[in-house]
Amino acid sequence: xxxxxxxSFAEMVQEQxxxxxxxxxxxxxxxxxxxxxxxxxxxxxxxxxxxxxxEKEAVLGSSAIWLCVNCQTCGARCPNQIYLAGMYDALRxxxxxxxxxxxxSVYALHRSFLDSIKMWGRVHELTMLMEYKMxxxxxxxxxxxxxxxxxxxxGGLIAKGKISFVPERVKRLKxxxxxxxxxxxxxxxxx
Amino acid sequence: MSRIGVxxxxxxxxxxxxxxxxxxxxxxGQDANVVFATDYKYMCSDPGQQLIKDAIAEHDLDGVVxxxxxxxxxxxxFRQAAGDAGVNPYRCEMANIREQCSWVHxxxxxxxxxxxxxxxRTLVAKVQQDEELAPSYFPLTRRALVIGGGIxxxxxxxxxxxxxYPVVLVERQDHLGGKMAxxxxxxxxxxxxxxxxxxxxxxxxxxxxxxxxxxxxxxGLDGYVGNFQAWVADVSAREAGEPPAEPRRIxxxxxxxxxxxxxxxxxxLPEYGGGKILDVVDGLTFEQMLQPGAEIRRPSDGRxxxxxVFVQCAGSRDPERGVSYCSKVCCMYVAKQAMLFKQxxxxxxxxxxxxxxxxxxxxxxxxxxxxxxxxxVLYLRGKVSKIFARGDxxxxxxxxxxxxxxxxxxxxxxxxxxPMLPGSGxxxxxxxxxxxxxxxxxxxEAHPKLRPVxxxxxxxxxxxxxxxxxxxxxxxxxxxxxxxxxxxxxxxxTMVQDPTVAYVVEDICSFCGVCVPACPYEARxxxxxxxxxTVNAALCQTCGACVVACPNKASRIHNWEPGQVLAMADLLVK
Numbered sequence: 001x002x003x004x005x006x007x008s009f010a011e012m013v014q015e016q017x018x019x020x021x022x023x024x025x026x027x028x029x030x031x032x033x034x035x036x037x038x039x040x041x042x043x044x045x046x047x048x049x050x051x052x053x054x055e056k057e058a059v060l061g062s063s064a065i066w067l068c069v070n071c072q073t074c075g076a077r078c079p080n081q082i083y084l085a086g087m088y089d090a091l092r093x094x095x096x097x098x099x100x101x102x103x104x105s106v107y108a109l110h111r112s113f114l115d116s117i118k119m120w121g122r123v124h125e126l127t128m129l130m131e132y133k134m135x136x137x138x139x140x141x142x143x144x145x146x147x148x149x150x151x152x153x154x155g156g157l158i159a160k161g162k163i164s165f166v167p168e169r170v171k172r173l174k175x176x177x178x179x180x181x182x183x184x185x186x187x188x189x190x191x
Numbered sequence: 192m193s194r195i196g197v198x199x200x201x202x203x204x205x206x207x208x209x210x211x212x213x214x215x216x217x218x219x220g221q222d223a224n225v226v227f228a229t230d231y232k233y234m235c236s237d238p239g240q241q242l243i244k245d246a247i248a249e250h251d252l253d254g255v256v257x258x259x260x261x262x263x264x265x266x267x268x269f270r271q272a273a274g275d276a277g278v279n280p281y282r283c284e285m286a287n288i289r290e291q292c293s294w295v296h297x298x299x300x301x302x303x304x305x306x307x308x309x310x311x312r313t314l315v316a317k318v319q320q321d322e323e324l325a326p327s328y329f330p331l332t333r334r335a336l337v338i339g340g341g342i343x344x345x346x347x348x349x350x351x352x353x354x355x356y357p358v359v360l361v362e363r364q365d366h367l368g369g370k371m372a373x374x375x376x377x378x379x380x381x382x383x384x385x386x387x388x389x390x391x392x393x394x395x396x397x398x399x400x401x402x403x404x405x406x407x408x409x410x411g412l413d414g415y416v417g418n419f420q421a422w423v424a425d426v427s428a429r430e431a432g433e434p435p436a437e438p439r440r441i442x443x444x445x446x447x448x449x450x451x452x453x454x455x456x457x458x459x460l461p462e463y464g465g466g467k468i469l470d471v472v473d474g475l476t477f478e479q480m481l482q483p484g485a486e487i488r489r490p491s492d493g494r495x496x497x498x499x500v501f502v503q504c505a506g507s508r509d510p511e512r513g514v515s516y517c518s519k520v521c522c523m524y525v526a527k528q529a530m531l532f533k534q535x536x537x538x539x540x541x542x543x544x545x546x547x548x549x550x551x552x553x554x555x556x557x558x559x560x561x562x563x564x565x566x567x568v569l570y571l572r573g574k575v576s577k578i579f580a581r582g583d584x585x586x587x588x589x590x591x592x593x594x595x596x597x598x599x600x601x602x603x604x605x606x607x608x609x610p611m612l613p614g615s616g617x618x619x620x621x622x623x624x625x626x627x628x629x630x631x632x633x634x635x636e637a638h639p640k641l642r643p644v645x646x647x648x649x650x651x652x653x654x655x656x657x658x659x660x661x662x663x664x665x666x667x668x669x670x671x672x673x674x675x676x677x678x679x680x681x682x683x684x685t686m687v688q689d690p691t692v693a694y695v696v697e698d699i700c701s702f703c704g705v706c707v708p709a710c711p712y713e714a715r716x717x718x719x720x721x722x723x724x725t726v727n728a729a730l731c732q733t734c735g736a737c738v739v740a741c742p743n744k745a746s747r748i749h750n751w752e753p754g755q756v757l758a759m760a761d762l763l764v765k
Contacts (some may be wrong), residue, residue: 007540007569022564025516026572049593054713 341369343655416650
């Protein structure tokens with residue numbers, strides 16, 4: 001194989017995710033049912049193939065691993081019982097651990113979500129979305145993309161009372177915060 | 192005046208939906224020679240046959256015409272029924288109004304009905320002149336000849352011998368076992384092939400009913416089913432450059448052709464380095480490296496290869512090379528070889544290039560999957576375009592169509608899964624035995640679905656890879672089928688000969704000999720003493736070539752007499 005190939009990569013993914021990636025026979029059923037495959041640079045079955053081929057860079061550097069919305073349709077339908085969602089989780093962790101740049105907007109959303117829970121014990125949409133937007137400030141292209149429509153939708157939600165201005169704190173916030181200590185989400189990376 | 196009954200079959204809707212069967216029966220009923228005519232849903236059913244039998248008794252019929260499907264389908268059925276009711280079976284004829292009428296005229300029901308009536312009328316005319324005939328009987332030789340000493344031949348010989356009949360097993364090589372003797376282990380269960388085979392060979396050699404002739408070849412065949420005379424020559428003398436001994440005559444009643452296959456010549460795969468690069472070998476060569484006691488080493492420098500690439504369809508499914516067929520066994524043996532390689536060289540890596548995985552069979556797909564999952568064999572979907580040497584390594588250029596990009600693998604050894612070809616000499620043998628072969632040289636079976644172990648020559652049966660690529664279990668199954676056919680033949684007390692064969696009116700035969708080469712079945716001979724042509728009734732297939740060839744009309748066929756054929760034609764050419 002060429003220099004960029006590392007046939008032990010498949011084994012690593014298998015170990016970390018617990019998913020039998022060698023079992024795939026490329027029926028493409030996962031790709032066919034994936035609601036976000038249209039936006040992925042590498043489709044789910046192709047990603048499995050790249051893992052088998054040991055194309056680590058192509059896998060961990062893909063934006064597809066960040067676009068998966070964890071709906072688990074692929075795993076539910078896979079004839080070989082490969083739960084791709086779990087595999088995607090493992091790949092995201094591996095990518096962060098090895099310093100691959102995540103998809104900025106997806107990463108910002110995940111971070112803001114986690115920060116919001118750490119702060120209040122549950123999600124407070126308004127402050128979470130504010131943080132999300134702030135995190136995207138250094139990336140003007142992404143920041144301004146959809147800013148107007150986001151503000152309009154925010155206004156609508158506030159008007160209907162779906163988003164409150166005042167955050168609510170859960171009763172045992174300390175216990176929630178303990179989760180963050182025992183199960184660290186990894187180092188903060190620069191998107 | 193004859194007393195003929197006409198029975199028009201609906202064949203469900205096959206005939207009745209197009210042809211107005213009631214009208215056909217009504218019209219034929221008006222024929223002066225027809226005393227009874229009717230129609231029925233399924234004449235071939237038990238009530239249908241009973242209807243014919245009852246009508247024969249009630250109307251004292253002396254001839255029967257069944258208007259239905261083709262004679263090859265049901266002539267035997269209806270002749271049996273007519274015979275049971277007292278009408279000579281050879282005065283029962285079939286008018287084919289299905290294949291030759293309703294099926295091909297579905298859009299013209301009116302004309303189809305007229306045509307059906309005409310067809311039936313011609314058969315009514317024929318039956319009027321049909322003679323009352325009786326089949327003849329002749330004895331048969333209950334000894335079988337098995338050609339080929341591979342696994343199929345061994346199985347066939349054992350099966351027949353264990354049923355109590357003597358067998359002569361002829362093998363061209365100086366040992367038994369065929370190609371299986373060169374295999375390492377079998378797929379699915381990893382059993383050592385040599386041991387498995389050796390048991391069979393010993394059983395054959397020690398069986399009192401089996402005579403084994405090694406370095407022998409069948410060079411001639413006379414006679415016919417039940418009474419063949421085979422000529423077997425010793426080829427060892429010829430190979431030693433000595434004058435060949437006189438072939439030995441062996442009388443047999445049945446023949447099983449179990450010749451095998453040959454590997455595709457490597458040098459016909461130049462773009463894969465075949466025949467040029469030492470470390471590019473074929474599957475059979477790699478099998479020998481995997482045999483118990485042997486070692487996997489590169490032919491070039493004797494090193495143990497660490498990276499091995501297997502190339503499936505290396506010549507098969509390639510119309511460009513004249514091998515359009517799938518060789519069928521490669522997907523399986525490549526998986527086996529890759530796993531055996533990993534067992535012997537655990538640190539090694541095996542790659543398999545394939546276009547499709549064809550692993551149809553009990554446990555077959557699981558076996559291939561095992562290679563991928565348990566042995567980490569990397570399967571790459573794409574045909575290899577080029578193989579060349581780089582230093583002391585072999586570079587394989589292929590593609591991975593699953594991600595759509597080219598792939599290069601630098602390997603230590605490349606194994607090409609080349610096509611299975613029919614054995615050399617298969618065509619010569621086919622000619623000797625008067626059996627046919629397809630464009631590739633594989634023997635033709637009599638029917639691809641219903642007669643897969645018979646050749647088109649009665650009494651000659653097929654087993655093994657000479658008939659088409661197949662693996663060991665399939666070859667063994669086919670050999671078992673051929674054995675059953677031989678036993679069916681041997682179970683008959685005498686051979687029955689259909690009387691509707693050619694004969695010679697000796698008074699007008701002019702001994703010109705035109706009929707002899709005209710006969711495709713070698714049923715014709717000239718009798719120099721009586722100066723007439725003679726017919727071997729057992730070989731005649733009633734094709735009529737001799738009738739057409741004879742300038743004197745001395746050559747005829749029983750119940751296809753010139754008067755009958757002309758009477759039929761007269762009705763059609765009004």
